[in-house]
Amino acid sequence: MPSSLAFGPRSAAAGVPKGAGPALAAxxxxxxxxxxxxxxxxxxxxAGRLSR
Incomplete structure (x- = not known):
């Protein structure tokens, strides 16, 4: 199996910028x-309407 088809964490080389995780979390x-x-x-x- 070619290494490009292996499962695992995506990297910047796979098209995902390194800052995408914190930006998505924010x-x-x-x-x-x-x-x-x-x-x-x-x-x-x-509740505010009832108290008047």
């Missing part, structure tokens, strides 16, 4: 924080 974390913030706001808004 994007996923940012998306999670935005989703969590939206959830908190949508839960808090009805």
């Amino acid at each position: 994007a996923v974390l940012g998306f999670f924080v935005m989703t969590l913030d939206t959830l908190i706001v949508n839960v808090a808004l009805p």
Whole structure:
């Protein structure tokens, strides 16, 4: 089996930049924080209307 078809971690030579891992982690974390913030706001808004 040629070495180019072997399974294993991808490298920069395989077309994946070295900084892709941290950038992907930051994007996923940012998306999670935005989703969590939206959830908190949508839960808090009805409670704010009831307290007036």
